Amino acid sequence: MSVTTAVEQTGNNTPLQILAPDGTVVRPDLMPNLSDDELRELMRKMVFTRVWDQRAISLNRQGRLGFYAPVAGQEAAMIGSESALSKEDFILPSYRDIPQMVWHGFPMHKAFLYSRGHIEGGRIPEGVNVLMPQIIIAAQCTQATGVAMGYKLRGEKRVAINYFGDGATSQGDFYEGMNFAGVYKLPVIFFSQNNGYAISVPFEKQTAADNVAVKAKAAGIANARVDGMDILAVYHVVQEAKQRGINGEGATLIEAMTYRYGPHTMAGDDPTRYRTGEEQSEWEQKDPLIRFRKFLENKGLWSEKDEEAVIEEAKQAVADAIKKADEAPKMKVSELIDVMFETLPPELEEQKAEFLAKESK
Amino acid sequence: MAQMTMVQAITDAMRVEMKRDETVLVFGEDVGKNGGVFRATEGLQAEFGEQRVFDTPLAESGIGGLAVGLSINGFRPVAEIQFFGFVFETFDAIASQASRMRYRSGGRYTSPVTFRSPFGGGVKTPELHADSLEGLILQTPGVKVVIPSNPYDAKGLLISAIRDNDPVVFLEHMKLYRSFRQEVPEGEYSIPLGKANVVKEGSDVTIITYGAMVHTSLKAAEELEKARGAKVEVIDLRTINPIDIETIVESVKKTNRAIVVQEAQKTSGVAAEIIAQINERAILHLEAPVLRVTAPDTVYPFAQAEDIWLPDVKRVVDGLTRVLDF
Numbered sequence: 001m002s003v004t005t006a007v008e009q010t011g012n013n014t015p016l017q018i019l020a021p022d023g024t025v026v027r028p029d030l031m032p033n034l035s036d037d038e039l040r041e042l043m044r045k046m047v048f049t050r051v052w053d054q055r056a057i058s059l060n061r062q063g064r065l066g067f068y069a070p071v072a073g074q075e076a077a078m079i080g081s082e083s084a085l086s087k088e089d090f091i092l093p094s095y096r097d098i099p100q101m102v103w104h105g106f107p108m109h110k111a112f113l114y115s116r117g118h119i120e121g122g123r124i125p126e127g128v129n130v131l132m133p134q135i136i137i138a139a140q141c142t143q144a145t146g147v148a149m150g151y152k153l154r155g156e157k158r159v160a161i162n163y164f165g166d167g168a169t170s171q172g173d174f175y176e177g178m179n180f181a182g183v184y185k186l187p188v189i190f191f192s193q194n195n196g197y198a199i200s201v202p203f204e205k206q207t208a209a210d211n212v213a214v215k216a217k218a219a220g221i222a223n224a225r226v227d228g229m230d231i232l233a234v235y236h237v238v239q240e241a242k243q244r245g246i247n248g249e250g251a252t253l254i255e256a257m258t259y260r261y262g263p264h265t266m267a268g269d270d271p272t273r274y275r276t277g278e279e280q281s282e283w284e285q286k287d288p289l290i291r292f293r294k295f296l297e298n299k300g301l302w303s304e305k306d307e308e309a310v311i312e313e314a315k316q317a318v319a320d321a322i323k324k325a326d327e328a329p330k331m332k333v334s335e336l337i338d339v340m341f342e343t344l345p346p347e348l349e350e351q352k353a354e355f356l357a358k359e360s361k
Numbered sequence: 362m363a364q365m366t367m368v369q370a371i372t373d374a375m376r377v378e379m380k381r382d383e384t385v386l387v388f389g390e391d392v393g394k395n396g397g398v399f400r401a402t403e404g405l406q407a408e409f410g411e412q413r414v415f416d417t418p419l420a421e422s423g424i425g426g427l428a429v430g431l432s433i434n435g436f437r438p439v440a441e442i443q444f445f446g447f448v449f450e451t452f453d454a455i456a457s458q459a460s461r462m463r464y465r466s467g468g469r470y471t472s473p474v475t476f477r478s479p480f481g482g483g484v485k486t487p488e489l490h491a492d493s494l495e496g497l498i499l500q501t502p503g504v505k506v507v508i509p510s511n512p513y514d515a516k517g518l519l520i521s522a523i524r525d526n527d528p529v530v531f532l533e534h535m536k537l538y539r540s541f542r543q544e545v546p547e548g549e550y551s552i553p554l555g556k557a558n559v560v561k562e563g564s565d566v567t568i569i570t571y572g573a574m575v576h577t578s579l580k581a582a583e584e585l586e587k588a589r590g591a592k593v594e595v596i597d598l599r600t601i602n603p604i605d606i607e608t609i610v611e612s613v614k615k616t617n618r619a620i621v622v623q624e625a626q627k628t629s630g631v632a633a634e635i636i637a638q639i640n641e642r643a644i645l646h647l648e649a650p651v652l653r654v655t656a657p658d659t660v661y662p663f664a665q666a667e668d669i670w671l672p673d674v675k676r677v678v679d680g681l682t683r684v685l686d687f
Contacts, residue, residue: 123467146430176423339468342526345603
């Protein structure tokens with residue numbers, strides 16, 4: 001199976017590429033089997049996400065959004081991976097992985113409410129298989145093993161994917177999660193978006209290992225190293241990892257080499273303190289949108305008009321979502337108490353009564 | 362009815378729940394073939410298979426994460442932490458993940474995990490095996506803490522803990538595992554979480570306690586009654602989070618005097634919280650301040666020093682005498 005080639009061969013080598021930066025296909029043998037419409041849909045999602053990110057940064061600066069971790073540059077890694085999954089697969093995101101949640105079915109206005117710090121932002125609709133964004137770095141790596149073990153015990157053909165950055169690979173939970181997944185042969189995909197920096201700390205200060213992918217060896221699971229600016233390559237390795245998972249072959253660690261064009265978060269991080277302009281522009285040459293746009297244009301599948309239509313669509317969607325977020329009712333302490341337990345202990349009943357009295361005034 | 366030790370009652374509770382509910386899974390270090398380092402899971406793997414009762418790698422945080430992931434995917438994990446002194450490795454899974462799952466998802470997800478773990482002094486364990494760390498969890502919103510003091514309670518409370526749809530830390534005092542036998546009913550029964558038990562009625566002073574200190578307190582009560590005829594009421598909290606404030610306050614209103622007895626250090630455990638609650642709710646009924654009988658505020662002692670460090674009958678009698686003579 002050609003897919004196995006990718007997972008086994010890329011671990012310690014050059015990241016797998018299907019599209020060269022000029023948009024030409026360099027590995028036709030690994031080309032995902034996608035229709036023209038599906039290819040266009042990948043581009044639509046990337047452009048949409050880029051616009052959404054720009055709008056989110058702007059809304060954050062206006063004070064209309066709260067906590068926000070920019071995603072520009074990582075669209076191929078995020079969307080390529082999510083698109084290779086089915087809706088029944090379970091996503092355990094980190095705080096930056098909001099796009100995968102939304103493309104998996106989480107409503108955008110709820111993502112905005114999450115950003116603002118509103119309870120509705122955590123209320124994932126029934127049937128949408130995502131967890132709330134994880135703030136504790138790498139906790140999702142161990143939790144994904146539990147979700148995946150559940151699928152394995154029930155004999156369901158589903159996988160759990162967990163997302164994290166390069167810094168997370170220094171955490172104990174990253175290693176423990178992979179190791180448990182290895183021992184129990186669980187259908188898990190550990191997806192590391194290596195954007196080179198954990199806030200200001202470059203990857204070489206996280207580890208003396210050559211890369212993230214080799215760390216799979218310590219757990220005895222499969223690994224793949226992929227060009228995270230190449231959406232087709234990302235799509236391919238995730239599809240393969242999923243197949244391995246549901247075939248009972250166990251877990252895969254994927255390292256996607258990518259870059260964030262913006263700051264770590266919108267809470268005052270200034271990347272010019274730790275990154276050079278040369279480095280930034282070097283990665284801008286590798287922009288996943290440029291590469292995939294060239295590929296589609298060469299095939300006659302994308303035009304400026306298509307792009308403009310998506311830009312308008314995204315702007316409208318963001319405007320609608322922020323409006324809907326504005327309409328969310330203000331939270332009440334009594335309501336927060338109510339979601340602590342199935343049955344409230346007397347002490348909390350008492351505190352709830354106190355706050356209900358205040359709230360009714 | 363059968364005569365059981367506490368550890369047998371605990372095994373029986375897991376067996377009953379595993380039979381009743383196929384989503385109940387038991388896992389941890391050495392809980393499978395070995396049946397647990399204290400035999401608490403003895404025979405369970407043979408009866409229910411490796412899919413339901415299994416060993417894990419030696420990593421508490423991984424165990425906690427596995428449990429949380431299973432719990433949001435429809436399972437009811439009973440995860441064992443070999444000794445509660447090792448809870449720090451998995452504190453995030455308990456205190457930042459399981460405890461907050463219902464709240465941060467606005468009720469969409471729940472984490473019905475039971476974390477079972479032995480603790481407690483008096484059996485000369487090596488470092489970080491016996492520490493009383495229940496106070497840490499007491500200060501963690503979203504998770505319940507249960508500490509049984511006898512076989513009957515252990516079974517009924519563990520069944521309730523497993524059935525509870527929120528996370529529960531179930532702490533098993535090592536000294537009580539096999540120290541005595543008690544009649545324990547066959548099959549299922551449950552004891553509600555959050556309800557204390559008045560194990561001895563009295564009218565002159567109340568002892569509020571839990572775990573192994575229930576037995577120390579009962580002996581002290583007996584001695585005091587012999588010595589000066591004062592009638593001591595003894596409350597076994599059974600659940601320390603949430604605390605059964607109502608039972609405590611009712612008793613204090615009757616006796617007008619109270620002490621809290623705990624094995625944990627003075628500024629750990631639950632004593633301070635109980636005293637604060639009594640101050641808020643029953644100060645006009647107090648004839649004396651509420652005192653604490655606890656361990657001193659040092660690191661848990663070297664094994665050879667347990668006898669001089671752990672609260673004993675004499676220290677409880679002293680505490681009672683001080684509030685009676687105030």
